[in-house]
Amino acid sequence: MLAAIYLYDSHKLHSVKRNSLYSIGIVTGVHGLARGGKAIEYGFSYQKRNYKGDFPTNLPDEQTSRLIDKRFLVVFDSIRPSWNRIILKYEINDSSKNPTNGWKKIPSQVIKTTHNN
Numbered sequence: 001m002l003a004a005i006y007l008y009d010s011h012k013l014h015s016v017k018r019n020s021l022y023s024i025g026i027v028t029g030v031h032g033l034a035r036g037g038k039a040i041e042y043g044f045s046y047q048k049r050n051y052k053g054d055f056p057t058n059l060p061d062e063q064t065s066r067l068i069d070k071r072f073l074v075v076f077d078s079i080r081p082s083w084n085r086i087i088l089k090y091e092i093n094d095s096s097k098n099p100t101n102g103w104k105k106i107p108s109q110v111i112k113t114t115h116n117n
Contacts, residue, residue, distance in 0.1 A: 021046070021102030024110075025053070025074035025086045027067045040064060042086045044074045046102055051076070053084045071096075073106065 025044040031054070032038050038061075039054040053074070057064060071092040076084035096110035 019078045019080075020075050021078045021104060022099075022106055023074050023076065023102050024071050024092050024096065024098045025084075027070050027072065027086070028052075029068060030061075030064045038064065040067060040086065040088075042072070042074065044076070044084070045098060045100075046076065046078075046081045047100060049081070051081050051084060053082075053086060055086050055088075057088075073111070076102070078102065 023044045023046055025042040027040055027042050029041040030038050031041060033056060037056060037058060039056045041052065041054045043050060043052045045051070059067075067088070071094070073087045073090035073092060074084055075087060090106065091112040092110050093112045
């Protein structure tokens with residue numbers, strides 16, 4: 001069972017790398033995971049459709065709660081946008097507009113700060 005999950009995740013990661021686009025994701029919350037720990041919940045839009053994702057984190061509660069409503073870069077598979085990951089390293093300027101069709105490269109002009117998360 002674990003091997004099947006690993007292969008599926010590896011396939012998703014390879015597909016996201018091959019077909020990647022970028023968008024603006026907004027952190028909407030934090031939830032607990034079944035095996036312990038927590039995940040950051042976020043949403044983004046692509047071609048006028050909304051998508052959600054979550055990303056496991058080991059950040060302290062104080063740090064994760066400060067992320068809610070902040071905007072970060074999201075990388076996603078242009079063929080299957082539900083295959084996505086938020087990149088907490090790149091916070092997005094508040095004035096930046098969400099690209100309807102995504103960005104092909106990380107747009108440095110919209111990056112607010114660089115974090116070490």
